[in-house]
Amino acid sequence: MDLHSRVPSGPIEKLWDQARFEMKLINPANKRKHTIIVVGSGLAGASAAATLGELGYNVKCFCFQDSPRRAHSIAAQGGINAAKNYHGDGDSVFRLFYDTVKGGDFRSREANVYRLAQISVNIIDQCVAQGVPFAREYGGMLANRSFGGAQVSRTFYARGQTGQQLLLGAYQALERQVDTGRVRMFPRTEMLDLVVIDGQARGIVTRNLITGQIESHAADAVVLGTGGYGNVYYLSTNARGSNCTAIWRAYKRGAAFGNPCYTQIHPTCIPVSGHYQSKLTLMSESLRNDGRIWVPLTAGDKRPPNQIPENERDYYLERRYPSFGNLVPRDVASRNAKAVCDQGRGVGETGLGVYLDFSDAMKQLGVEVIRERYGNLFEMYERITDENPYEVPMRIYPAMHYTMGGLWVDYYLMSTVQGLFVIGEANFSDHGANRLGASALMQGLSDGYFILPYTVGDYIAKANLEKIDAAHPEFTRAEAEVSELTKRLLSVKGTQTVDAFHRQLGKIMWDDCGMTRSAQVLKSAIGQIRDLREHYWKDVKVAGSADDLNQSLEKAGRVADFFELAELICVDALHRNESCGAHFREEYQTREGEAQRNDDEFSYAAAWEYRGLDRAPALHKEHLAFEYVHPSARSYK
Ligand SMILES: Cc1cc2nc3c(=O)[nH]c(=O)nc-3n(C[C@H](O)[C@H](O)[C@H](O)COP(=O)(O)OP(=O)(O)OC[C@H]3O[C@@H](n4cnc5c(N)ncnc54)[C@H](O)[C@@H]3O)c2cc1C
Numbered sequence: 187m188d189l190h191s192r193v194p195s196g197p198i199e200k201l202w203d204q205a206r207f208e209m210k211l212i213n214p215a216n217k218r219k220h221t222i223i224v225v226g227s228g229l230a231g232a233s234a235a236a237t238l239g240e241l242g243y244n245v246k247c248f249c250f251q252d253s254p255r256r257a258h259s260i261a262a263q264g265g266i267n268a269a270k271n272y273h274g275d276g277d278s279v280f281r282l283f284y285d286t287v288k289g290g291d292f293r294s295r296e297a298n299v300y301r302l303a304q305i306s307v308n309i310i311d312q313c314v315a316q317g318v319p320f321a322r323e324y325g326g327m328l329a330n331r332s333f334g335g336a337q338v339s340r341t342f343y344a345r346g347q348t349g350q351q352l353l354l355g356a357y358q359a360l361e362r363q364v365d366t367g368r369v370r371m372f373p374r375t376e377m378l379d380l381v382v383i384d385g386q387a388r389g390i391v392t393r394n395l396i397t398g399q400i401e402s403h404a405a406d407a408v409v410l411g412t413g414g415y416g417n418v419y420y421l422s423t424n425a426r427g428s429n430c431t432a433i434w435r436a437y438k439r440g441a442a443f444g445n446p447c448y449t450q451i452h453p454t455c456i457p458v459s460g461h462y463q464s465k466l467t468l469m470s471e472s473l474r475n476d477g478r479i480w481v482p483l484t485a486g487d488k489r490p491p492n493q494i495p496e497n498e499r500d501y502y503l504e505r506r507y508p509s510f511g512n513l514v515p516r517d518v519a520s521r522n523a524k525a526v527c528d529q530g531r532g533v534g535e536t537g538l539g540v541y542l543d544f545s546d547a548m549k550q551l552g553v554e555v556i557r558e559r560y561g562n563l564f565e566m567y568e569r570i571t572d573e574n575p576y577e578v579p580m581r582i583y584p585a586m587h588y589t590m591g592g593l594w595v596d597y598y599l600m601s602t603v604q605g606l607f608v609i610g611e612a613n614f615s616d617h618g619a620n621r622l623g624a625s626a627l628m629q630g631l632s633d634g635y636f637i638l639p640y641t642v643g644d645y646i647a648k649a650n651l652e653k654i655d656a657a658h659p660e661f662t663r664a665e666a667e668v669s670e671l672t673k674r675l676l677s678v679k680g681t682q683t684v685d686a687f688h689r690q691l692g693k694i695m696w697d698d699c700g701m702t703r704s705a706q707v708l709k710s711a712i713g714q715i716r717d718l719r720e721h722y723w724k725d726v727k728v729a730g731s732a733d734d735l736n737q738s739l740e741k742a743g744r745v746a747d748f749f750e751l752a753e754l755i756c757v758d759a760l761h762r763n764e765s766c767g768a769h770f771r772e773e774y775q776t777r778e779g780e781a782q783r784n785d786d787e788f789s790y791a792a793a794w795e796y797r798g799l800d801r802a803p804a805l806h807k808e809h810l811a812f813e814y815v816h817p818s819a820r821s822y823k
Contacts, residue, residue: 187442187795189808192596193297198814199279202301205597206640210647217242218368220646223390223405224248225377225432228257229349229627230610231411232356233634239363241639246403247360248372250395250427250740254357258413258425259630262349263470263563264333265341266627268306273330277338279303284815286625289335289515290590290618291767291783292817293445293791295810297597298616302625305632310342312635316355319344331475331559333623335515335822341624346470346563352627356634376740378671379664380408380436380606387436387606388654391664393672395740398733400665402656406649407605407642410436411634414589414611416449418748418755419700420692422586423455423468429744430751433593433612441601442793442806444594444614446751447759450621450768451701452587453519456570457539464685466585467570469542470563471623474512476547476556477580479503479519481540485530491541491579502526510822517620517768517781518822520584524701525779527583534581543579584701588626590617590768591758594793594808598641599633602793605649607642609633614791619767672732675742680725684741687722691715691745691752699756704772708760712753719749754794754803761805764788776819785817 194205212220220243224235227249235247251257271277282303287294310328314320320342321329330339344351363369372392379391381402389404415430416422437443454469480501482494502522504511514522523540526532533539548556553576557564564575571581593601593608595615601608610630617625698711722745730736765774765781766788774782790807797804 187602187804187806189442189594189602189793189806190596191295191808192598193295194597198297198300199304201297202304209640209644212643212647214242218244220244221246221405222407222409222642223403224409224411225390226257226411226413226610226612227254227360227371228259228411228413228610228630229353229356230612230630230634231409232257232353232360233631234409234411234609234638235369236356236359236363237635237639238642239366239368241643242368245363245369246372246405247369248375248377248392250374250376252373254360254371254373255353257353258428259353259627260350261425262352262627263346263468264472265331265343265348265624266309266352266631267333267340267622267624268310268342268628269303269340270307270310272327273339275338277340281338282306282340285336286616286622287618287812287815288820289622290620291781291820292618292785292789292812293448293766293810294616294618295791296812296814300814301637302616302629302632305636306628308636309628309631313352313355316359318351318355321345331472332513333471334474334513334519335510335622336513337510341472343472346472346560349627352631377412377432378435378668378743380439380603381660381664382439382603383654383658383660384652386604386649386651389656389661391661391668393668396735398731398736400668402661402665404654404656404658404661406646406651407607409607409609409638409642410593410612411610411630412612414592415751416586416589418691418752419586419695420688421458421463421466421696423452423466426465429747431744431747433608434747434751436593436601436603436606438796439603440796441603441606441608442594442795443591443754444791444793445591445619445758446755446794447699447762447769448590448619448767449586449755450516450588450590451520451584453516453523453584454542454582455585455587456567457534457536457581457583467566468585468587469567469580469582471516473542473560473563476551476559477512477542477544478546479512479540479542481526481531481533487531491533491543500526500531507822514822515620515622517770520701521770523584539581539583541579542582544575545579548576586696586700588621590614590619590621594791598644599638600641600645605645607638609638619769671743672739675726675728675739675746676732678723678726678728680727682725683727684738684745687718687726688741688745688748690718691748694718695752695755699759702770702772703759705760708756712756712760715749715753715756722746722749750799757803758792758794762788762792781820783817789817
């Protein structure tokens, strides 16, 4: 397998213009002769499918929910970044580019990140034109707030519902194309395999989640916008349905998996309250604009927060990182929260929590301003914890949230399988080893509205695509394999539910490959995951049949894939003998406990090639060159 990033040469600010100019175009009248499959209708998939429909292609769009409006993107709270510099506080395309490369701890591809920063300004214009109700200043300008890892205010938001509002915008654009007949929507349909013919992605095999019917769909190109794999940790802030099946099965068909161990743990989530929990709730990073994070100065101090005087509190982020304070990036904030809890200074019943306190902000700005900025988040917090954050500080703790890893893609967002494109959280693209807040929505929409529609056209125009349909033997073979897997899951008839296994897997991942990792623990985790996977195939209980709605069966297939992916995550984490961004290996840290990169040996993106379940995957390296932002120790002090 050869990795060609296909980054054009030239000055970075001209690359995307140049690439677009060099692309081969398809005559508008000919576009309708080409079918493109888009799997996923979250922000990345919906924006891509709508734009491809608008361009005139024949688009088939798939999602497992009953409506694109229910994609996990709807959960995004805090906002979306763009280098508009509306605040006149010194922002620019270059600064957003710089912050993102630095925030990712110098493990992303410069050309992609620069393009993302350039396109960020178009996204806001597009969404405003669609009617997305971004918050505005009194005079009518769009309002901005700050997110971690930046010293400027560049985050556009719609209260704490930015993802929902953006998704409604993309959904309307998508539905318009559904109405014109350019896009055909397949809700409640799960992609279970990718069909590759002569090295080209030519379609997918799906299961209708209502009737159980297995079907094939042929196309000239396949786009995956299927989201992240955070649920491999079982407890996460992701929607319960989010899974890795589409990208995992594509990996098994030849798409390299990029940097699987780069998984992001978000510092501000509601702490775990018991073993019965199946989901964790994020408290948006935007809260760190006004909330101050602290713990008692002394270990074991169990007094209620309002009885702890100011001089007995430790605002540890403000103390350790005076320049960025509470707005340090997520990886730094999460590790620090863990560290103070490990010292016995954590709060709440479990001791795994820190305070996020708004009392100073309410004194300075007034309660109404805080209510206007974060009202729905405060309400959500109160409903879950039965504590009123206007009166007592919130309690927060890090939780699994986002995956920077995903299928490896080149500059054109194409994977190592010709004609298979990957967008949004499903790819490994722009965030390196740590994503900055409010950059996922930016990337998903940049990919979907502005990059993929060009690059997929260029591919189709240049590729030699034989006419094929779903009667091709490769489809028949893939369908048989999908049916066989389903049968196998149903035939185990064991004693433990899928969720019980998933919870055990999640615990291994969180304990051994979570906020910190070490070679010794990772080796043991790999052994435990293998044993548990073996046990799964002997003892999982999947009730019901394959011929109708069967959520237990749906989950069983997804968890089977999580087992295999979990092993790859640990293998990747074990091979990367350095700390970078969210990947923190205990053996590689500075004296002050910060991540210690090893640029000489690890300045590359790791792309893993599948070679069978019983064989180790092959590692391929995309060397990363930094011409514009020179790697330095990442400091937020
Ligand atoms: C609680 C929370 C808050 C967040 N807040 C922010 C924020 O404020 N700002 C920010 O930038 N980012 C935020 N993020 C991250 C951001 O929301 C996600 O990264 C982003 O929405 C992912 O979009 P996506 O289109 O790539 O995937 P998703 O929205 O996850 O969509 C995936 C789509 O793929 C479909 N799909 C998946 N697998 C299959 C399959 N096998 N077959 C068929 N269909 C399939 C699903 O049905 C769905 O339509 C937040 C994340 C969480 C969890």
